[in-house]
Amino acid sequence: MTEEELNISFNKAKSADQEAFARIYDFYSEPIYKFIFFRTGHKEVAEDILSDTFVKAWLKISQVNSAKALSTWLYQIAKNNIIDYYRVRKSQVCLDEVEEFLLEDGASAIDELNLDIEQRKIVDLVASLPKDQQQIIRYRFFEDLTNEEIALLMNKTEGSVRVIQHRAILKLKTLLNRKKKT
Amino acid sequence: MIKSNKLTDEEIIQKLSLVPKARLDLPDFAILRSKIMDKISRVAEPEKEQRFASYFIGSFRTLRITAGLIGTGLILVSLAMGTAIAALQSSPGQTIYPLKRIVENIELKLTRDESKKANLQLKFAENRVMELEKILEQNEEGRLSNEETQKIVAETVKDLQKTATAAASSPKPKAALVNKLKDLNTKLQTASINTEGEVRLELEKAVEVTKISKEEALQNIERAGLQVESDNPINLDEVTATGKLTAVSDTSISIGAVKFYLSSDTSYVNIKADELKIDLVVSVRGQTKDNKTFALEITLVDSPTSAESQ
Known part of the structure; x- marks a missing residue:
C-alpha cells in the first residue's frame, strides 16, 4: 500500500468504513503479529492478541491524528494487550517484570539454526550488551522496527533511541575488534 | 599499505542487518481477518469526537438538548413520567442512560450555591460508583461481554474523575465529603479485586482518583482553617x-x-x-x-x- 492509499484508507476507517479498516489490517497484520509472537511464543495466543488489538483499534481509531501515527499506535495497543496477557497468566505481575518476560518467554526473532560463525559471534555479543542497548538492537535489526516505533515501545524519545543505538554499535565494534586480535 | 582489520560502524550495521530472521509459521491472515471483521460488525461503531450534547443523545436523536437552556423540569414534563424515572435509575449501556446524564448536568448548572454544587458532584460520583458495581455484576453474570464492560468502565471512570475532582476542589469543603470519598475509594478497591486486564486497570485508575480527591478535600479543609x-x-x-x-x-x-x-x-x-x-x-x-x-x-x-x- 502506498502512503497515499494508506491515508485514504485511514480517513475512511475513521468514518466507520469497515472495508477501509480491513485494508489497514491487511497492511499491518503481519508485522504486528510477529511483534506479538516474539513476546508470547505461542501461535494461538498471538492470534488472539492480534484479534483483540485490531478490534480495539477499530473502536478507538478516532484518537489517532494521522495515518503516520497508525503503526506506532497499533504497536502500543499490542504491547498493552501483551502486558495484560502476562498479568492474567502470572497474576499480579508488575510492569517492570513483564518487560523481562517479553525477552525471556517469547520466541527468537532470528533463525538461530542458520547463523554462520560471524553471525553467531555477533548475536552472542548482542546478548552481552546492557539491557537497553540489547533491546534496541533486537528491535531495530532483528525485528525491523523503526526508531519511532522503538521509541514508543520503550517510552523514550527518538533521539535517545538513536544515541543508545550508536553506543551499542560502538560497544559491539570494540568487542568484535577485541576478539579479532585474540 | 596494510588494510586495517578493524570493523567499522557501517560494517557492524551491515552484519546485524544480514542476520537471518526466524521463519515463522504464520497464521492464515485471511481467516483471522474475517473473524476480526465479524467481531467488528457486531460491536459499536468507532467512537466519534464528542461534543458535550452529542455524548448524551444516543437513540434520542429527536431531542435537540443543549444543557443550560432547558431546565430539569421541562425535560421531565416533556417525557412520560415512567421514562424519566427509568432514566434516573438506568446504567451505562442502556439506551435511556444518556438522559440521566443530561438531567444531572442540568441540575448542576442550575445550582448556584458552591457547597450544594459540591454535594451534587459527590452524589454524581456516588452514582458512577454504583453504576460501575452494576456493570461488573452484569459482566460476571455473562450479560455483558468483556469488551463492552471495558468500554463502559473506561467511560464511567472518566466521568468519575471529573465529578470527584470537582467535589474535592469546592472552596467550602465539609468533613462529610472526605468521608464519602474515602467510602467510594474502599468500594472501588473491593470492586477491582475480581477483575482483570483492562477493566482492572481502569478501576485502579478510579481508586487513585478518589484517593487523590479525598486528599485534596482534606487539604482544603486544613487550608480553610477552623x-x-x-x-x-x-x-x-x-x-x-x-x-x-x-x-x-x-x-x-x-x-x-x-x-x-x-x-x-x-x-x-x-x-x-x-x-x-x-x-x-x-x-x-x-x-x-x-x-x-x-x-x-x-x-x-x-x-x-x-x-x-x-
Whole structure:
C-alpha cells in the first residue's frame, strides 16, 4: 500500500468504513503479529492478541491524528494487550517484570539454526550488551522496527533511541575488534 | 599499505542487518481477518469526537438538548413520567442512560450555591460508583461481554474523575465529603479485586482518583482553617467545628482558638478518646452552656498516617 492509499484508507476507517479498516489490517497484520509472537511464543495466543488489538483499534481509531501515527499506535495497543496477557497468566505481575518476560518467554526473532560463525559471534555479543542497548538492537535489526516505533515501545524519545543505538554499535565494534586480535 | 582489520560502524550495521530472521509459521491472515471483521460488525461503531450534547443523545436523536437552556423540569414534563424515572435509575449501556446524564448536568448548572454544587458532584460520583458495581455484576453474570464492560468502565471512570475532582476542589469543603470519598475509594478497591486486564486497570485508575480527591478535600479543609458552622440557626447554642486539633488534654480539645470541653456525654466516631492527639483532623459537634462549649460528638475525619499509608 502506498502512503497515499494508506491515508485514504485511514480517513475512511475513521468514518466507520469497515472495508477501509480491513485494508489497514491487511497492511499491518503481519508485522504486528510477529511483534506479538516474539513476546508470547505461542501461535494461538498471538492470534488472539492480534484479534483483540485490531478490534480495539477499530473502536478507538478516532484518537489517532494521522495515518503516520497508525503503526506506532497499533504497536502500543499490542504491547498493552501483551502486558495484560502476562498479568492474567502470572497474576499480579508488575510492569517492570513483564518487560523481562517479553525477552525471556517469547520466541527468537532470528533463525538461530542458520547463523554462520560471524553471525553467531555477533548475536552472542548482542546478548552481552546492557539491557537497553540489547533491546534496541533486537528491535531495530532483528525485528525491523523503526526508531519511532522503538521509541514508543520503550517510552523514550527518538533521539535517545538513536544515541543508545550508536553506543551499542560502538560497544559491539570494540568487542568484535577485541576478539579479532585474540 | 596494510588494510586495517578493524570493523567499522557501517560494517557492524551491515552484519546485524544480514542476520537471518526466524521463519515463522504464520497464521492464515485471511481467516483471522474475517473473524476480526465479524467481531467488528457486531460491536459499536468507532467512537466519534464528542461534543458535550452529542455524548448524551444516543437513540434520542429527536431531542435537540443543549444543557443550560432547558431546565430539569421541562425535560421531565416533556417525557412520560415512567421514562424519566427509568432514566434516573438506568446504567451505562442502556439506551435511556444518556438522559440521566443530561438531567444531572442540568441540575448542576442550575445550582448556584458552591457547597450544594459540591454535594451534587459527590452524589454524581456516588452514582458512577454504583453504576460501575452494576456493570461488573452484569459482566460476571455473562450479560455483558468483556469488551463492552471495558468500554463502559473506561467511560464511567472518566466521568468519575471529573465529578470527584470537582467535589474535592469546592472552596467550602465539609468533613462529610472526605468521608464519602474515602467510602467510594474502599468500594472501588473491593470492586477491582475480581477483575482483570483492562477493566482492572481502569478501576485502579478510579481508586487513585478518589484517593487523590479525598486528599485534596482534606487539604482544603486544613487550608480553610477552623470552620465553625451553626447547622441549626434556631439553636444558637449548638456549634459544629471542623479542623486540625491544636491542643489535647484529658479534659479538653482545641481547634485553633476554640476550646471544647470533654465530658462523660461526649461520644466518639471513628476514634477512641485516648487516641485523640494533635494534628488529627476532626469534626466536633458541640453545645455552649454557662460560657463553656462542650463536645457532644467528635468524629475523626482523617489523620496524617492514614493518608500516607494508602
